[in-house]
Amino acid sequence: MIRTTFRLILAVLCLSFFVNSQTAIRATYSIPRAVGFESFSRRAFKQFYGPEEYRTVLVAGFYPIGWSRDGKFAYYTEPVDEACGCYFAELIIQDLKNDKILYNFKSDPNARVRKDGSPLPDDLRKLWRRNQRAFTAKLREYGIVQSARFSLLPAAFAAAGNRYTAKLTRVTEKGGDYDERTRKLSLDLISPTLGSKTLFTESFKSDDDYSEPLDAAVAGAFKSPFENRVAFVVIKVQRGWEGPPHVTDFQITGGDLTSGFRKTK
DSSP: OHHHHHHHHHHHHHHHHHHHHHHHHHOOOOOOOOOOOHHHHHHHTGGGOOSSTTSSEEOOEEEEEEEOTTSEEEEEEEOOOOSSOOOOOEEEEEETTTTEEEEEEEOOGGGSBOTTSOBOOOOHHHHHHHHHHHHHHHHHHTTOEEOSOOOOBOSEEEETTEEEEEEEEEEEEEOSTTSEEEEEEEEEEEETTTEEEEEEEEEOOOOOTTTSOSEEEEEEEEEOSSSSEEEEEEEEEEOOBTBSSEEEEEEEEEEESSSSOBOOO
């Protein structure tokens, strides 16, 4: 009797696993929800806002999608349209162990135009539906598990039994249209117990005002539900096409919360 009952339970578990795995394989990915950074931009970049209509910062859209169990992070962005009346979008899958971009879809507004050459109206919902099969294939390929909710941790946070602070350093020099040029950005992760480590360093050697961020700040971090790893969101303010209003873009970089730290003396 006991053996028969055990076999029955085992059969039910196997069937349940098979059904769940098949459901996961067939599952599609729903349209992601936005995490807004407008309020953060106003707090972090006050110098670019003013009473004039043009004195503002146009903030790009950011839509986190999900994580894989081995450190990959998928997200969707809406770069700012400054003048053409186009809808710009990117879907990115990034390996946060080394920050390598594994997949980068970019919309092409010029591929969908009216007879007069003007771009057809577009938005997230329309673009996602047109590309859902391709997006689903890539997200499955890299093992992305979509999350229904995302909580943005601040630049200073506690996780994995420790406290951490993400510190962005901007090195500047005098010159340019805005009194100073960005020559270097570096992001360090600091823990009172573990030490510190540098997550990325980026140098700007060109005198092209469009390539150098006017300012940058750490907006926060998303933590993986599978690992002690986070995705830091660095927001950069880039010079507008004709000056203000300026625009933002994102730089995502991974942070392992357990290894790679060096004790400070």
